[in-house]
Amino acid sequence: MITAERKPLPEIKEMIAPYRKVLLVGCGSCVAECASGGEKEVGLLASALRIDAKMHGHIIDIKEITLDRQCVYEFIDQLTGIAGQFDAILSLGCGAGVQALADTFPGIIILPALNTTFIGQTKDAGLWIENCRACGDCKLSYFAAVCPITRCAKGLFNGPCGGSQNGKCEVDADVPCAWQLIIERLEKTGRLELLQNIYQPVDWSRQLGKGPRKIHREDQSA
Amino acid sequence: MGLDAMTQNKNELNIVVFFCEQLDLNQDKNRRVLEKELGTSIKFFPLPCSGRIEPLHLMRAIEAGADKVFLITCPEGACRYREGNLRAEKRLAFTQGLIEEIGLEKKRLELIRSKGGAEMTIHERVKEILKREENVNTSPLKLQ
Numbered sequence: 001m002i003t004a005e006r007k008p009l010p011e012i013k014e015m016i017a018p019y020r021k022v023l024l025v026g027c028g029s030c031v032a033e034c035a036s037g038g039e040k041e042v043g044l045l046a047s048a049l050r051i052d053a054k055m056h057g058h059i060i061d062i063k064e065i066t067l068d069r070q071c072v073y074e075f076i077d078q079l080t081g082i083a084g085q086f087d088a089i090l091s092l093g094c095g096a097g098v099q100a101l102a103d104t105f106p107g108i109i110i111l112p113a114l115n116t117t118f119i120g121q122t123k124d125a126g127l128w129i130e131n132c133r134a135c136g137d138c139k140l141s142y143f144a145a146v147c148p149i150t151r152c153a154k155g156l157f158n159g160p161c162g163g164s165q166n167g168k169c170e171v172d173a174d175v176p177c178a179w180q181l182i183i184e185r186l187e188k189t190g191r192l193e194l195l196q197n198i199y200q201p202v203d204w205s206r207q208l209g210k211g212p213r214k215i216h217r218e219d220q221s222a
Numbered sequence: 223m224g225l226d227a228m229t230q231n232k233n234e235l236n237i238v239v240f241f242c243e244q245l246d247l248n249q250d251k252n253r254r255v256l257e258k259e260l261g262t263s264i265k266f267f268p269l270p271c272s273g274r275i276e277p278l279h280l281m282r283a284i285e286a287g288a289d290k291v292f293l294i295t296c297p298e299g300a301c302r303y304r305e306g307n308l309r310a311e312k313r314l315a316f317t318q319g320l321i322e323e324i325g326l327e328k329k330r331l332e333l334i335r336s337k338g339g340a341e342m343t344i345h346e347r348v349k350e351i352l353k354r355e356e357n358v359n360t361s362p363l364k365l366q
Contacts, residue, residue, distance in 0.1 A: 040278055044320065
């Protein structure tokens with residue numbers, strides 16, 4: 001899932017200051033899971049903005065809606081006929097969602113209420129941890145499904161650095177040593193021999209330096 | 223502003239009380255004693271467990287004009303759903319952070335952890351709470 005965090009309120013207030021009618025649009029997918037942009041969070045932000053406006057004698061009309069997913073046109077289409085009634089849309093989607101809205105409604109001001117952060121997993125209630133960098137050159141099969149790019153602070157591909165203490169990274173003691181995890185899991189699954197291989201660096205040209213990436217599947221197109 | 227002052231100045235402070243209905247199984251009847259006494263100055267919202275509270279409930283209460291919002295939970299260790307009162311505490315703390323961000327005092331939201339021991343009706347509990355000198359003024363939302 002993509003994780004995000006709500007921007008500081010002063011930043012959001014400054015963004016919407018010029019507008020009288022604002023539609024807050026949430027997303028029921030990743031950002032709902034990480035409690036930053038789902039229906040509850042839309043309600044909270046709308047309430048906070050209304051209270052703030054009332055306290056300062058500002059007039060603002062705030063409405064709320066949450067789409068199942070903000071990055072897919074079929075869901076964004078729910079806003080057709082509604083979006084034009086507002087001066088601006090404050091999106092609580094990730095960066096993909098904000099831009100998908102803007103692509104669909106190019107004549108409407110779309111503003112981001114969140115800072116999109118990383119691809120990660122829900123490790124525990126209220127805890128999300130990054131575990132993928134979307135490098136486009138996945139080598140998880142070699143590393144017992146522990147990504148050394150993301151989870152090793154030094155991004156090492158060929159063995160531990162030797163600096164870990166009690167299974168924790170020497171760069172950040174809160175972070176488990178990724179290579180300890182890799183070795184433990186390779187051992188558990190009977191694949192320790194994979195450690196003998198020398199792995200080439202990630203092909204970063206797949207991710208960087210070529211502009212926005214895309215995937216096109218003819219079999220999926222209309 | 224304590225209970226006597228509230229009774230005299232019914233239209234001044236608006237109090238909202240969210241509470242766990244396990245604290246008083248006859249809460250439906252008992253809370254009406256205070257509702258009758260204080261009229262629209264007080265609103266009660268029973269919850270099946272204080273852990274059912276959401277930050278949004280607290281925000282909407284403030285948005286609707288509450289000057290003070292209480293959340294009354296069962297005593298520590300006595301929640302029939304084990305952690306409900308602990309979750310309630312965390313959610314109230316989260317909401318306090320949110321209202322502080324917009325310039326409201328966090329004391330407008332207050333958690334009251336019931337103490338174990340003698341059974342009290344909900345209106346007796348709230349009366350005890352309201353006897354304290356309140357330390358909030360009229361909400362700035364109403365001053366606009």
